Amino acid sequence: MLYTVVKTVGVTALLCTSVHSAVLPFSHATPEVPWKRNGLFSGQEKRTDSCVNGPHTRNCWKNGFSVATDMDEKWPSALKTVKYDFDITTMTLSPDGVAKEMIVVNGQYPGPTIVADWGDIIEVNVKNGLALNGTGVHWHGLRQLGTNGMDGVDGVTECPIAPGENRTYIFQATQYGSSWYHSHYSVQYGDGMSGGIIINGPATANYDIDLGIYPFTDWFHGPVFTLNAAVLHAKGPPTADNLLVNGSMTSLSGGTYATTTLTPGKRHLLRLVNTGINNWVHVSLDGHPFKVIAADFIPIVPFTTNSLAIAVGQRYDVIIDANNTIENYWLRVGTGGGKCDGPNANAENIRAVFHYDSAPPTTPTYTASAATLPTGCYDETKIVPFVGTQVPQELPEEMTLSFFQSEATGNLVRWQVDGHAMMVDLENPTVQQIQRGVTTFKEEENVFVVGEKHQWQYWVIQQDSLTAPPIPHPIHLHGHDFYVLDQVANAKWAGDISRLSTNNPIRRDTATLPGGGYLVLAFESDNPGVWVMHCHIPFHLSAGLSVQFIERADEIFEHNGNFTGIGDTCHSWGSFMRQYYPNGITPGDSGL
Ligand SMILES: *[C@@H]1O[C@H](CO)[C@@H](O)[C@H](O)[C@H]1NC(C)=O
Ligand SMILES: *[C@@H]1O[C@H](CO)[C@@H](O)[C@H](O)[C@H]1NC(C)=O
Numbered sequence: 001m002l003y004t005v006v007k008t009v010g011v012t013a014l015l016c017t018s019v020h021s022a023v024l025p026f027s028h029a030t031p032e033v034p035w036k037r038n039g040l041f042s043g044q045e046k047r048t049d050s051c052v053n054g055p056h057t058r059n060c061w062k063n064g065f066s067v068a069t070d071m072d073e074k075w076p077s078a079l080k081t082v083k084y085d086f087d088i089t090t091m092t093l094s095p096d097g098v099a100k101e102m103i104v105v106n107g108q109y110p111g112p113t114i115v116a117d118w119g120d121i122i123e124v125n126v127k128n129g130l131a132l133n134g135t136g137v138h139w140h141g142l143r144q145l146g147t148n149g150m151d152g153v154d155g156v157t158e159c160p161i162a163p164g165e166n167r168t169y170i171f172q173a174t175q176y177g178s179s180w181y182h183s184h185y186s187v188q189y190g191d192g193m194s195g196g197i198i199i200n201g202p203a204t205a206n207y208d209i210d211l212g213i214y215p216f217t218d219w220f221h222g223p224v225f226t227l228n229a230a231v232l233h234a235k236g237p238p239t240a241d242n243l244l245v246n247g248s249m250t251s252l253s254g255g256t257y258a259t260t261t262l263t264p265g266k267r268h269l270l271r272l273v274n275t276g277i278n279n280w281v282h283v284s285l286d287g288h289p290f291k292v293i294a295a296d297f298i299p300i301v302p303f304t305t306n307s308l309a310i311a312v313g314q315r316y317d318v319i320i321d322a323n324n325t326i327e328n329y330w331l332r333v334g335t336g337g338g339k340c341d342g343p344n345a346n347a348e349n350i351r352a353v354f355h356y357d358s359a360p361p362t363t364p365t366y367t368a369s370a371a372t373l374p375t376g377c378y379d380e381t382k383i384v385p386f387v388g389t390q391v392p393q394e395l396p397e398e399m400t401l402s403f404f405q406s407e408a409t410g411n412l413v414r415w416q417v418d419g420h421a422m423m424v425d426l427e428n429p430t431v432q433q434i435q436r437g438v439t440t441f442k443e444e445e446n447v448f449v450v451g452e453k454h455q456w457q458y459w460v461i462q463q464d465s466l467t468a469p470p471i472p473h474p475i476h477l478h479g480h481d482f483y484v485l486d487q488v489a490n491a492k493w494a495g496d497i498s499r500l501s502t503n504n505p506i507r508r509d510t511a512t513l514p515g516g517g518y519l520v521l522a523f524e525s526d527n528p529g530v531w532v533m534h535c536h537i538p539f540h541l542s543a544g545l546s547v548q549f550i551e552r553a554d555e556i557f558e559h560n561g562n563f564t565g566i567g568d569t570c571h572s573w574g575s576f577m578r579q580y581y582p583n584g585i586t587p588g589d590s591g592l
């Protein structure tokens, strides 16, 4: 191995108040090692110069870009800026017939979908219209190359936006595909603050009609902040009241099934997103297999399946061929099954309607695939990225996930990495600390330092079998896609690197850490910034299940002018906190 991964954690030095002018001491002048992709599928690239993206030529894009372009390395230059104004307010809505005071974007749930073309600049002005909550927006899966300050992580890349204040996020869509945005202010998105993101680009199979984003989320009728305060001291997961499909569902109080219209004879692209809280979802459509063409932001070699398992934070783009009898069909949704995720009171009745245009508006009756939905909390495995990558087979560094709960601390739930539950300082985010010259961090900031330029970084997240309940966790990394090299339930990583799948492994931004086992990941240190990697179950994240990578600290400000204004946001946030929450927010809440 030509290099070592520098890892510091648990540095105990107190934050020093004297003036530091030095940056973190880990600038290595490592030469760039060639880790180029092997171009596995490059033979399939058509000449795209004159090719226009259309129903029969989805593989091409424009100006020589196509589905064979590696979007880690190349993307179209920005042709336009798409602009949105987000007003965050509370509002009482009844997505499933039960009224709930929600926190929403522009008065709607799900929030407005951001639509851009590959390469566009996205500019969103976010105004906090809440009375008593901070907010901030994270653009899930967007790489934020050179724009770490736009990542929207409170206490890490920014201070929360205080009530009455606003800030503008500006970043480039260097990737394409389907995703979502959500608040990263504690558990806030569980009360509704989320919406879809569509970045138009090429695809690995042809389709006629883009049906857009199709989100799934388990749903709690009470305020999620109140629930979280209880869950932080509970013995197990709470029971979700319902599960919303595209923002609606039925319940004993009314509500309706989401309905989607299909055009007979056409192929439809549907962008499935789990925007949920606790529940994995299993999804199938009666009489219609899914042709799966992308996993998270990664185009994949198409495969056909009757159902998909989707962890919180994951996405799948699927093509549905409306070639069946002109009728109405059930889309069926199951959860992981209660033991691996969390109980859902309406688990048996979650569905939606797919209606063929010109079919009579009757309730679906077709039941042929009704009984076939699997259960369990796991990732799909047939995922082969269309643009292949060879990852060198190297030994990963280990992080251990443990669990701590004691009567002495009022049963406060702690999900710990290497012995520490993450707690961020909302008033002094990590990037501001680095800007001020801080070089050592508190143990509970769970800092892992990555100093090298353009090298592979390998990590194994190991569940501690003695303390951690053997449940799976959807792990999400910011600023990068990662490669899934190994993923085993109820097992201990034994250091055998020959096990690692390195020949075009699964590449995505969210993957399941199996119950009682481990997950081995690799990513390239190609994006200076502070990037969190965390469990995407808000209750676990709030109880500490996160780390932050400080990647190439000495270059963060050199390549990144986008921390401008962080001081003002932090000043406003500090004033707000002193006035309304002098004792801090929920005790034991990580802030994330
Ligand atoms: C956020 O607002 C909710 C009410 O919508 C309140 O219950 C909660 O305490 C607030 N929490 C924080 C951390 O600001
Ligand atoms: C955003 O805040 C600035 C002051 O920080 C103010 O001048 C501007 O009018 C605000 N914009 C909106 C849309 O509220």
Ligand SMILES: *[C@@H]1O[C@H](CO)[C@@H](O)[C@H](O)[C@H]1NC(C)=O
Pocket: 211, 212, 213, 214, 246, 247, 259, 260, 261
């Ligand atoms: C989801 O709901 C929105 C709002 O009702 C609607 O505009 C959109 O077409 C729906 N999407 C699908 C795929 O049905």
Ligand SMILES: *[C@@H]1O[C@H](CO)[C@@H](O)[C@H](O)[C@H]1NC(C)=O
Pocket: 321, 323, 324, 325
């Ligand atoms: C619809 O087309 C798919 C291939 O796209 C085929 O496998 C399936 O059998 C067809 N279904 C019907 C009902 O014709």
Ligand SMILES: CC(=O)N[C@H]1CO[C@H](CO)[C@@H](O)[C@@H]1O
Pocket: 146, 147, 170, 559, 560, 561, 562, 564
């Ligand atoms: C380096 C960089 O991307 N700087 C941009 C940060 O954001 C401002 C607008 O807020 C741009 O003007 C800078 O170019």
Ligand SMILES: [Cu+2]
Pocket: 472, 473, 474, 535, 536, 537, 540, 541, 545
């Ligand atoms: Cu978790």
